Amino acid sequence: MRILIAEDHKILLESLALLMSSIKDVEVVSTHTNGRQVLVALETTQDIDIVVSDLQMPIMGGIELALQMRQQFPDVRICLLTVADRPEAVKEAILAGADGYVLKSAEKSELETALHTIVQGNKFYSPEVLMLLAKDTGIEFSPETDKPQKIAITPRELDVLKLIAQEYSGTQIAEKLFISSTTVETHRKHLMQKLGVQTTVGLVKYAIKYNLI
CATH class of the missing domain: 1.10.10.10 (Winged helix-like DNA-binding domain superfamily/Winged helix DNA-binding domain)
Known part of the structure; x- marks a missing residue:
């Protein structure tokens, strides 16, 4: 699978690129420091499967990027990789159209599972994220x-x-x-x-x- 990565902290961006490149069947095509750069790259780069993006970035963050991608590049999937573990942030990501939500504290194996799950057309949320949603009193089940x-x-x-x-x-x-x-x-x-x-x-x-x- 062909991947673009967006992360505004350059050291972390380089580390993510190395980590993802070590995952089987993953090719990191390019790296970017904000969502706007990703949109420009998607206009000129063919056959991108997934964008892995930080939630909070200058110029354009992950939520706005997800919204823009749903309109302009509906066939490209997006996974948000973030430290934000608030229920409100998760729900906002779901509504924006994110295909995955993975915490930066996740192990490599979880990230690998997330990518392979998402590229197959399914959703992936970290177990901790699912627990947050289940415990969130803002949306109660009878x-x-x-x-x-x-x-x-x-x-x-x-x-x-x-x-x-x-x-x-x-x-x-x-x-x-x-x-x-x-x-x-x-x-x-x-x-x-x-x-x-x-x-x-x-x-x-x-x-x-x-x-x-």
């Missing part, structure tokens, strides 16, 4: 939603939930499932009621918690 098998989710609602968690828009979900956008929104509302959540972040959190994506 007691009766403690286990997925206890919830009367229909197969079609499950299809919609998985696509929501994969960042598809309502229109895109409608096209993939051959249903109307109105029906998609109806399923979304029913899911929120059944799972006891108020936002799309809550739906994504549930999907992550029970490995639906």
